[in-house]
Amino acid sequence: MADAPKSMEVSGSVMDGVAEKGGATESPSKKSHQEYVVFPIRWVVLAIFVLYSSSNSMQWIQYSIIQDAVVKYYGVSSITVYWTSMIYMITYIPLIFPASFLLDKTGLRVTTIIGSFGTCLGAWLKVFSVPQDMFWLGFAGQTVVAISQVFILNVPPRLAAVWFGADQVSSACSIGVFGNQLGVALGFFVPPMLVRASGTVEELAHDFQLMFYLVAGFTSVLFVLILLFFKTAPASPPSAAADLGASLDSNFFQSIKRLLMNRNYILLLISYGLNVGVFYAISTLLNQVILTYYPTANEDAGRIGLVIVVAGMVGSVICGLVLDKTHRFKETTLAVYAASVVGMLIFTFTLNCGIIAVVYLSSILLGFFMTGYLPVGFEFASEVTYPEPEGTTSGILNAAVQVFGIVLTLLYEWMLGAVGDLWSNLTLCGILAVGTAITAAIGSDLRRQAAQAKG
Numbered sequence: 522m523a524d525a526p527k528s529m530e531v532s533g534s535v536m537d538g539v540a541e542k543g544g545a546t547e548s549p550s551k552k553s554h555q556e557y558v559v560f561p562i563r564w565v566v567l568a569i570f571v572l573y574s575s576s577n578s579m580q581w582i583q584y585s586i587i588q589d590a591v592v593k594y595y596g597v598s599s600i601t602v603y604w605t606s607m608i609y610m611i612t613y614i615p616l617i618f619p620a621s622f623l624l625d626k627t628g629l630r631v632t633t634i635i636g637s638f639g640t641c642l643g644a645w646l647k648v649f650s651v652p653q654d655m656f657w658l659g660f661a662g663q664t665v666v667a668i669s670q671v672f673i674l675n676v677p678p679r680l681a682a683v684w685f686g687a688d689q690v691s692s693a694c695s696i697g698v699f700g701n702q703l704g705v706a707l708g709f710f711v712p713p714m715l716v717r718a719s720g721t722v723e724e725l726a727h728d729f730q731l732m733f734y735l736v737a738g739f740t741s742v743l744f745v746l747i748l749l750f751f752k753t754a755p756a757s758p759p760s761a762a763a764d765l766g767a768s769l770d771s772n773f774f775q776s777i778k779r780l781l782m783n784r785n786y787i788l789l790l791i792s793y794g795l796n797v798g799v800f801y802a803i804s805t806l807l808n809q810v811i812l813t814y815y816p817t818a819n820e821d822a823g824r825i826g827l828v829i830v831v832a833g834m835v836g837s838v839i840c841g842l843v844l845d846k847t848h849r850f851k852e853t854t855l856a857v858y859a860a861s862v863v864g865m866l867i868f869t870f871t872l873n874c875g876i877i878a879v880v881y882l883s884s885i886l887l888g889f890f891m892t893g894y895l896p897v898g899f900e901f902a903s904e905v906t907y908p909e910p911e912g913t914t915s916g917i918l919n920a921a922v923q924v925f926g927i928v929l930t931l932l933y934e935w936m937l938g939a940v941g942d943l944w945s946n947l948t949l950c951g952i953l954a955v956g957t958a959i960t961a962a963i964g965s966d967l968r969r970q971a972a973q974a975k976g
Contacts, residue, residue, distance in 0.1 A: 571700030578704030636672030695841025709826030798925030836893020
C-alpha cells in the first residue's frame with residue numbers, strides 16, 4: 522500500500538530530534554542513506570482531519586453571523602451573541618498547554634477522538650436549546666465545542682510531519698489549516714441561508730432546529746469515521762526525521778522554556794497574533810458592519826464572510842506550494858503580511874461605495890492574503906524553532922492569537938459604536954502595518970532548512 526520508496530532528507534518534523542531532547546543521540550544525517558516510504562492512507566487521514574476541523578470551526582461564527590436573528594428570537598443582547606464567538610478564544614488560552622502536553626505524550630489519535638467527541642456533544646446540546654428561554658444551554662454547548670478546539674488548531678503541522686515526506690510537509694500543513702478555514706466558510710454561509718432574520722417566532726424556531734440538527738448529524742458521522750479510520754502514525758516513518766523522532770522523549774516544559782527565549786519566535790508570536798486577531802475581529806462583527814451600509818443584506822453578510830474565507834483557502838494552498846518549492850519563508854511571510862495591509866485598506870474604502878458587488882471583490886483580496894497567511898505563519902514558526910515539537914510551537918502561537926483576538930474584537934466592537942466603521946477599520950489597518958514591521962524584524966534563521974542541508 523505504500524508509494525514508491527524515496528530517499529528522504531530531514532523534514533521539518535514535529536519529532537525532529539537532537540541529543541538535547543533526550544533519548545536517541547543519532548543525528549538525522551546518519552540516516553540520510555535510508556529509504557523511506559509514504560503511504561497512500563495519509564491522504565485519508567488528512568481528509569478526515571480536514572472534515573473534523575471544519576465541523577468544529579463552522580460553529581465558531583454560527584451565532585454571530587446571524588446576530589440580528591439571535592437577538593430577536595432569544596431576546597439577548599448583541600454583546601452576548603458576540604461572546605459565543607469569543608468563548609472560543611477564552612477557553613483556548615488556559616487549555617492549550619495541557620492539550621499540547623497530551624498531544625505530545627499520547628499522539629494524534631487520542632487527542633483527535635477527544636476533540637471530536639466534544640465537538641459532537643456540544644452540537645447535540647444546541648439541538649435542545651431551541652426554546653426561547655434555553656439560550657443558556659446553547660451557550661453551554663458552544664462552550665463545549667470551543668473547548669474541543671484546543672485539540673484541533675495545533676494539529677496540522679504535527680499531522681503533516683508524522684505522515685508526509687519532506688517534499689510535502691508545507692503543502693500538507695496548509696491543507697490541514699484549510700479544514701479550519703472550510704469550516705469558517707460554512708459558518709458564514711449556512712446560518713444566514715437557514716435562519717430567516719425576518720421570520721416569525723415560529724419560523725425562527727423551525728430554522729434554528731434544522732440548523733442545529735444538521736450540524737449535530739454531521740459531527741456524529743465524523744466521530745464514527747475517526748473511531749474507525751483515524752490513525753496515530755503510519756506503519757513506518759516517512760522521513761529520517763520522523764524515524765529518529767519516534768525514539769525521542771521530548772521534555773514538554775523545557776521546550777516551552779526554549780521557545781519563550783527564542784527572539785524570532787516571540788516576534789512571530791506578536792505579528793501572527795495581530796494578523797489573525799484582526800481577522801477574528803472582522804469576522805465576529807461582519808454582520809453588523811455590512812448591515813450598516815446595506816440594511817437588507819443579511820445573507821450578503823454571510824456570503825461576504827464566505828468569500829473572505831474561500832479566498833483565504835486558495836491563498837493557503839498556494840502559499841503552501843510556494844513554500845515547498847522555494848523554501849523562502851521570511852520573504853513569503855513578509856510579502857503576504859504586507860499584502861494584508863493593502864487588502865484591508867481597499868476593503869475599508871470600498872465598504873461605503875453603495876455597490877455591494879465591489880465589497881465582494883475587495884473581500885476576495887483581503888481574504889486571499891489575510892487568511893492565506895495562517896499556514897505561512899505556522900511553517901515559519903517551525904523553521905525558527907527547530908527542533909522543538911511543532912504541536913507545542915503552533916499551540917503557543919494559537920494561544921497568542923486568542924489573546925489578541927479577544928482584545929481586538931472588544932476594541933473593534935467599542936470603536937464601531939464610538940467612532941464608526943471608517944476609523945475602526947483604519948485602526949485595524951494600522952495594527953496590520955505594525956505587524957508587518959515586526960515581521961520585517963524577524964531574522965531568517967531557517968534552522969530546519971539548515972538541518973536538511975546537513976543531511
